[in-house]
Amino acid sequence: MDLYQYFMKVIPFMLSGMKTTLALGAVTILFSLPLGFLTTLGVRSRFKPLSWLLEAYIYVMRGTPLMLQLMFLYYSLPYVPVIGKLFTMNRFMAASVAFILNYAAYFGEIFRGGFLAVPKGQYEACQVLGLNRWQTMTRVIMPQMFRVALPSISNETITLVKDTALAYVIALPEIMHAAKAAVSRDAVPAPYLYAAALYLLMTFVLTLVFKKLEQRYRLQEK
């Protein structure tokens, strides 16, 4: 069997893995970005217990390996008395929850940095012009914060695509899972290279998309 034939034989399998990878990545971004934003607002809140709780959440999420979080959610949580039964999830669910919680913490920190980058004078200008808090946030502060945060969000999103490979440890049938299965079954090295190519393809597209976004937001200012 030549290389081309082998490629054609394995690639459908790998592409179905990529579908799972993309689904996991998309679900994570979709939920963790808004959740991360809410986290930042909560941390900045004047209601101290909420602020402390969320800081503890960020600390745990950033302070423990994502792999551990994945394994805990999928393998350990069902054994926890009483609540365990409620939290028995299928692989994709468990992976999604772990990724969303983990990435929301990171995005929260990115947004916090974005907030810090907006000068105090912007809030004061809004106040003396009579804008209320909501108007100040949505019209003036958030657009500026988002622009500052965009490069970091882009970076984090690319990391996310590669991090999805961690779902391998709970046997989610994503790209790595497919590659490993093919390598073991056929005793050839090529599937890992195919996997690498697929990851590169995804990160390439993301890089382009974020470049366009950054350009658009920069153009607004010039």
Add this chain to the structure above:
Amino acid sequence: MNIIEAKNIKKSFGDQEVLKDISFKIHPGEVVALIGSSGSGKSTLLRCLIDLEKIDEGTILMEGKPLVRDGRYSDKKAIRELTSKMGMVFQQFNLFPNMSVRDNLMLAPRLVKKESEPVLEERCQRLLQKVGLAPKANAYPALLSGGEQQRVAIARALMMEPEILLFDEPTSSLDPELTGEVLQVIKQLADEHMTMVLVTHEMGFAKEAAHRVIFMDQGCIEEEGTPDQIFNHPQKERTRLFLMSSYK
């Protein structure tokens, strides 16, 4: 009636007393220059008038209505209503960098005053014309010079049709050759009898445009009077020393 009346204002930041028992009045149509060395409390005083800082003790009345009386602030709604009659221009301009000049001007009246779009459009054009920036309506602040940005900031404040304008060192962050164009706009407003309070280091301008000059030193009003009295016949030693050092 006085447009602003402040009585026995006191304010501290931590242990440091920045305003020690300040009282003064501003009459309608008057241009008052607040001068004094940095740290004398003049910017803080200005910021207290528009509620960017809270005073600890004393009274601030606007057209007879209390913003704060004997250290007790009125409710939020009353404060909003009173401060909405004031506009403020900052040292750092504080334009919104994510919006064009036109949107900088239109945002607040659109959201707060809820006036009709044609009315706002007309006022926006008129004010940009007034500050000499009509051709820049679609530019973003980053593309403007400091002087142009400050003139936009003045137009933005005027969009809300305030009864009194506060200026916090409006030319202090400008290159010397750009201060003239900003001062000229302020002078024009003075000629139109706009009530204004200016914190400024531009002694020449204070002399020329202000009706009254208040000299502050270490949190107190040391001396006040007409520009002629303050600049040509200062009574207090501190005033003399300050003026001498600022003309160097």
